[in-house]
Amino acid sequence: MTTRLILDEHYSAAIALALHGLGHDVVAAVASDELRGASDPELYRHATQTGRRIVTENIKDFRPLLLTATAADTPAAPLLLVPPRRFPRGHGDRNAIIVAAIDAWLRRPDADPRPIEDWLI
Template identity: 60%
Template sequence: MTERLLLDEHYSEQIAVALRELGHDVVSVVADDSLRAASDSAVFFGAAASGRRVVTENIKDFRPLLLAAMGKGEAFAPLLLVSPRRFPRGSGSRARAIVEALATWLDAAAAQVRPVEDWLV
């Protein structure tokens, strides 16, 4: 079973479209009117409510949300953290590289034992 992903605002809808074309359940903040201008907290808890893992490079804001929710026993969205150094903005091949890396991550056999906080490599 593949995980359902929510791409944070750093990622274009084209990435989500490409992944859906590969058979994955991926949506993006930028294509959702209710999330586009929402706070990180609203994105995080919206993902939790819809059973999605947040894909983000905004580690400094999302990691504390995850830790606080887990500490309080609240519903939370797992995170898939992305290093902007690994996938630099402004690179012409950034979107393609992210699609390939996410597809590989989603297709990995270890999907049943993924950590709550994982890194895209």
């Protein structure tokens, strides 16, 4: 089984392309006509329906969506939460740093069964 990811809108399509080049199934919301500008609930629904884990630093909006779905015992999209302090915007080559971190996370032997709410470190 391969973990499939969708990058929240604050991540560039270049990150998804770089990860795809490393053999990962990653799409960027900003590169999709359907998802560009979508609300957080819409992106969450799409990720749930397509079996993708959302990569986001928008913890305050996506975490409640996850908690609501799990509390209702309905299908839920897992999250890969990115701490903004660890990966600050405007810091050098942020894209390369995030690509390396996500690639390392995806290459972990336990990436698929990771918790429904996991953190990129």
